[in-house]
Each structure stands twice: as structure tokens, then as C-alpha cells.
Amino acid sequence: MLKPLGMLNQALTKPVMVELKGNRAYRGILEGYDPHMNLVLKNAEEFVNNEVVRKMDVALVRGDNVIFISP
Amino acid sequence: MLKPLGMLNQALTKPVMVELKGNRAYRGILEGYDPHMNLVLKNAEEFVNNEVVRKMDVALVRGDNVIFISP
Amino acid sequence: MLKPLGMLNQALTKPVMVELKGNRAYRGILEGYDPHMNLVLKNAEEFVNNEVVRKMDVALVRGDNVIFISP
Amino acid sequence: MLKPLGMLNQALTKPVMVELKGNRAYRGILEGYDPHMNLVLKNAEEFVNNEVVRKMDVALVRGDNVIFISP
Amino acid sequence: MLKPLGMLNQALTKPVMVELKGNRAYRGILEGYDPHMNLVLKNAEEFVNNEVVRKMDVALVRGDNVIFISP
Amino acid sequence: MLKPLGMLNQALTKPVMVELKGNRAYRGILEGYDPHMNLVLKNAEEFVNNEVVRKMDVALVRGDNVIFISP
Amino acid sequence: MLKPLGMLNQALTKPVMVELKGNRAYRGILEGYDPHMNLVLKNAEEFVNNEVVRKMDVALVRGDNVIFISP
Structure with missing residues (x-):
């Protein structure tokens, strides 16, 4: 079994959506x-309706609002 | 009695909706x-209004938003 | 007194809405x-606006969204 | 002082809205x-916009959605 | 300092909005x-859009939905 | 570092928005x-869309709904 | 690994969005x-739809409503 936090651990240093x-x-x-699935992302791009609306060197994304995370 | 987490345990390695x-x-x-019902899905297809809109090798789906899970 | 979880216990193996x-x-x-009132239902029918829209052998229904349960 | 759960205790076996x-x-x-204010009601009537829409021998009403309870 | 629950304690047996x-x-x-700020009110009046819509001898009001309480 | 509750402590007996x-x-x-950021305010004014709609000697404001607090 | 709270710790005394x-x-x-990601901000500007609508010497922003934080 690959638990959710284990999957996040495997994804460290890799790109995620x-x-x-x-x-x-x-x-x-x-x-x-x-x-809590709060995430720290480096070289982050923010998409709204599939368009890049912002680029950030680092962003802390709050886990509350997450629907899914995919490596 | 088959408890909710027990049902998830039985569904491991099998397809779920x-x-x-x-x-x-x-x-x-x-x-x-x-x-928390956070789920790791392999070979995941995302449906919006019953149409496939995305395919992902692996996806972590946050449990908060789940309505039901069915094997 | 019949506590909520006691009522669920009495309803085991019986049909519920x-x-x-x-x-x-x-x-x-x-x-x-x-x-948490997460429920495992066998031979489940899903109704949307009172019409059957899906049948499932087994379904795990998340308790968060429950309004009421009736045997 | 009459605490909330104490009030529910006094209301046992009596009609509540x-x-x-x-x-x-x-x-x-x-x-x-x-x-959690989850409630078991016997001889329950469900009202939507003040009209009876359903009668149930027993109903477990989830506390999350409660606004008020009155004996 | 008057803590929130201390204020409620001082308001016991007095009218509150x-x-x-x-x-x-x-x-x-x-x-x-x-x-949790669940409240037991005696001789309660319910207002919707500032009009009295219901009178109740006793009401348990769930704290979840509270915006403010004022003596 | 000035922690959130430390900031509230410093604001005691002072006006806050x-x-x-x-x-x-x-x-x-x-x-x-x-x-929980539940707050007791003295000589409180309530604003809706930036207009004063109510004045209260004391008000307990539930923390759940807070967006920000500023001294 | 840079944990979410560690990132906040590194951002102390620096500007954040x-x-x-x-x-x-x-x-x-x-x-x-x-x-809880409650934040104390100094020299805070509030933006609504990307326009500055308020300036505050200090503001406590509740973590509940946060989508992301970026240094």
C-alpha cells in the first residue's frame, strides 16, 4: 500500500500539479x-481556468482547498 | 460488520470510482x-460531468470532497 | 435512550435510506x-432528485454530507 | 444553568422540532x-418549506446541519 | 480580560440577542x-430579516452558525 | 516574532477593527x-457594507467568521 | 525538505503576499x-480584485481563509 503521505514523500523535489x-x-x-497537505512549491505557476496568471519563486499552498495532487 | 476503512482495505489494488x-x-x-479517506489512485481518469477530462499516472485525491467510493 | 450509533448498530444488515x-x-x-457516520451500503441505489441514477454492488458513503439516515 | 446537552436530556421521549x-x-x-447533536427521532415528519414531505418511523438526523432544537 | 465564555457566564439569566x-x-x-457556543434560550423569539417568525418556550441554538451574541 | 495571540494580547483594552x-x-x-479568536468587544459598532447598522455595549464575536483583526 | 511552517519561519521579517x-x-x-497559518502582518495592504483598498499598521489575518502565501 502507498499511503497518501507516502506518495507525497516520493514526489519531493519533483514537479507536481x-x-x-x-x-x-x-x-x-x-x-x-x-x-494537512499544506504544500511548499518552488518555481510555482498559478493557473486560473488553465491559464498561467502568476509565477512565484516559492509558494505555500494551504491543504484545505486541495482537490487532487498529481506528480 | 464491514467498516468503511475495512471496505477500502478490501478494495486495494482494484479499480474504484x-x-x-x-x-x-x-x-x-x-x-x-x-x-481521512485521502486516496492514492493509479492510472487515474478524471471525469467532469461524466466526460474524461484528464488522465494521470498517479493522483492523490483529498478525502474532504468525497461523496462516495465504489469498487 | 437510543443513541445515534446504537441506532446504526440496530440497522446493520437492513435496508436504509x-x-x-x-x-x-x-x-x-x-x-x-x-x-463519523461513514457508511458501507450493499446493493446501493443512488437517487438524484428522487430518480435512480446509479446502482452499485457496494458503496462507501462519506458521513460529512449526510442529512439523515432512516431504516 | 441548563447546559445544551442537559436540555436535550430533559427532552428525551418528548416531541421536539x-x-x-x-x-x-x-x-x-x-x-x-x-x-455532536446527532439526534434519533421516532415518528419523524420531515418538513421542507413548512410542508410535510416524508414520514419515518425512525430517523437519525445529523447534528452538523442543525440550526436549533426546540421541545 | 473578559474571556468569551466569561462573558456568556455573566449573561446567564439575562436577555441576549x-x-x-x-x-x-x-x-x-x-x-x-x-x-462550542451552543446556547439554551428561554422565551425565545426567532427573527428572520428582523421580523419575529416564531416564539418558543425553550430553544437550543447551535453555536456553529453564530455570528455574534450581545447581552 | 509576534504570534497571533500575542498580538491580540497587546491589543487588549484598545480599539480594534x-x-x-x-x-x-x-x-x-x-x-x-x-x-479560537472569539472576541469580546465593548462599545461595539457593527458595519454592513461600511455603514453602522447597530451599536452594542458588549458583543461576543465568533472567531469562525473572522477574516482579519486590526488594532 | 522544507516544511510549510519552516517556510513561514524563513519568511519572518520579510514581505509576503x-x-x-x-x-x-x-x-x-x-x-x-x-x-493554523494565522498571520501577523506589519505595514499591511489589503487588495480586493487587485486594488489596494486599505492600509493597516498591523493586521492579524486568519489562516482559515488562506489559499497561498508567497514570500
Whole structure:
């Protein structure tokens, strides 16, 4: 079995796509996480309705709003 | 009695359908779960209004938004 | 006094109706539950606006969205 | 002082009115409760916009959606 | 410092106004409370959009929906 | 570092502005608080869409709905 | 691995952008935080739909509504 936090652990230092409620998504390098699924992303791009609307060196994305995370 | 987490345990390595709030659904092989119903799906397809909109090798689906899970 | 979880315990192996937020309902045989009111239903039918829209051999219905459960 | 759970305790075996979010209400005999305000009602009537829409021998009403309970 | 629960304690046996989400309010004598801000009101009046829509001898108002309480 | 509850502690007996969800705000003297950010305000004014709609000698504002608090 | 709270710790005394639900954002110097992501910002500017609508010497922003935080 690959538990959810184990999957996040395997994804460390790799690019992930994070879909949030409200038509927002983030793509970036997964630098860290915690058990609430709060995520630290490096070189993060924010997408709203599939368009890049912002680029950030580092972003902490709150886990509450996450729908899915995919490496 | 078959408890909810017991049912998830029996579904490991098998295909499941996961319906979320907001007309989203995921189908994939259940690779793992935790007590919050966060799920790791392999070969996941995302459906919006019953149409496949994305395919992912692996996806971590957050349990918060789950309505039902069916093997 | 018949506590809520006691009522669920008495309903095990019997048909129940489960009403969820968002005009969804499930009818099926109650196979299991946990203290969060997550439910395992066998031979489950899903109703949207009172029409059967899906049949499932087994379904895990998340307790979060429950409005009421009736045997 | 009459604490909330104490009031529920006094209401056991008596009729109560339970108002929920979303214009739903239930009237029935209070058979049980738990600290989450989950309620077991006997001879329950469900009201939507003040009209009886369903009668149930027993219903477990989830406490999450409760606005008020009145004996 | 007057802590929130201390203020509720001082308001016991006195009239309070309770504003809830969704344009509902209750006025009544505060008979009890718990740390979740669930409240027992005696001689309670329910207001919707500032009009009295219901009178109740006793009402248990769930704390979840409270916006403010004022003696 | 000035932690959130430390900031509230420094603001005791001073005027604060509290913005809530739903276009509501409160201004008053901070008399007390708890770790949930429930607040006791003295000489409180309630604003809806930036207009004073109510004045209260004391008000307990529930922390759940707070967006920000500013001294 | 850089955990979410570790990232906040590194951002102390530096400017951060905080995006909240409901098209609100705050920019300010991060003075403190707690594990709920409640934040103390100094010299804070509030943005609604990308326009500055308020300036505050200090603001406590509740973590519940945070979507992301970026240094």
C-alpha cells in the first residue's frame, strides 16, 4: 500500500500539479508538505481556468482547498 | 460488520470510482488510503460531468470532497 | 435512550435510506459504519432528485454530507 | 444553568422540532442524542418549506446541519 | 480580560440577542451554554430579516452558525 | 516574532477593527479573546457594507467568521 | 525538505503576499504566525480584485481563509 503521505514523500523535489477548489491550480517543484497537505512549491505557476496568471519563486499552498495532487 | 476503512482495505489494488462534490469523479486503481479517506489512485481518469477530462499516472485525491467510493 | 450509533448498530444488515446534501440519496443494505457516520451500503441505489441514477454492488458513503439516515 | 446537552436530556421521549440549514425541519419524539447533536427521532415528519414531505418511523438526523432544537 | 465564555457566564439569566448566518436571529433569556457556543434560550423569539417568525418556550441554538451574541 | 495571540494580547483594552465574512465588520474595544479568536468587544459598532447598522455595549464575536483583526 | 511552517519561519521579517478566498489579498511584512497559518502582518495592504483598498499598521489575518502565501 502507498499511503497518501507516502506518495507525497516520493514526489519531493519533483514537479507536481495541484488542483484547488475554485478553478485554481498550481504547478511547481514539491519542496515540502505536512499532514494537512499544506504544500511548499518552488518555481510555482498559478493557473486560473488553465491559464498561467502568476509565477512565484516559492509558494505555500494551504491543504484545505486541495482537490487532487498529481506528480 | 464491514467498516468503511475495512471496505477500502478490501478494495486495494482494484479499480474504484470516486465521486466528489462539484460534479467531479475519478476512476483508478486504489493504491492506498488513510483514515481521512485521502486516496492514492493509479492510472487515474478524471471525469467532469461524466466526460474524461484528464488522465494521470498517479493522483492523490483529498478525502474532504468525497461523496462516495465504489469498487 | 437510543443513541445515534446504537441506532446504526440496530440497522446493520437492513435496508436504509440515506439523504445527503445536494439532492442526493442512497438506498441500500447497511453493511457497516464508523463514528463519523461513514457508511458501507450493499446493493446501493443512488437517487438524484428522487430518480435512480446509479446502482452499485457496494458503496462507501462519506458521513460529512449526510442529512439523515432512516431504516 | 441548563447546559445544551442537559436540555436535550430533559427532552428525551418528548416531541421536539429540529430546524436544519436548507429549509428543512424535522418533528418527532426524541429517542436519543450524542454530544455532536446527532439526534434519533421516532415518528419523524420531515418538513421542507413548512410542508410535510416524508414520514419515518425512525430517523437519525445529523447534528452538523442543525440550526436549533426546540421541545 | 473578559474571556468569551466569561462573558456568556455573566449573561446567564439575562436577555441576549444572537445573530446567526443566513439572516436569522434569536432573542431570549440565556439559560445555558457550552464551550462550542451552543446556547439554551428561554422565551425565545426567532427573527428572520428582523421580523419575529416564531416564539418558543425553550430553544437550543447551535453555536456553529453564530455570528455574534450581545447581552 | 509576534504570534497571533500575542498580538491580540497587546491589543487588549484598545480599539480594534474586525472584518468578517459576508461584508460585516465590527469596531470596538477589545475586552477579551480566546484561542479560537472569539472576541469580546465593548462599545461595539457593527458595519454592513461600511455603514453602522447597530451599536452594542458588549458583543461576543465568533472567531469562525473572522477574516482579519486590526488594532 | 522544507516544511510549510519552516517556510513561514524563513519568511519572518520579510514581505509576503497572502491570497485569501473571496478575491482578497494582503501584502505586508510577516511578523508572526501559528500552526493554523494565522498571520501577523506589519505595514499591511489589503487588495480586493487587485486594488489596494486599505492600509493597516498591523493586521492579524486568519489562516482559515488562506489559499497561498508567497514570500
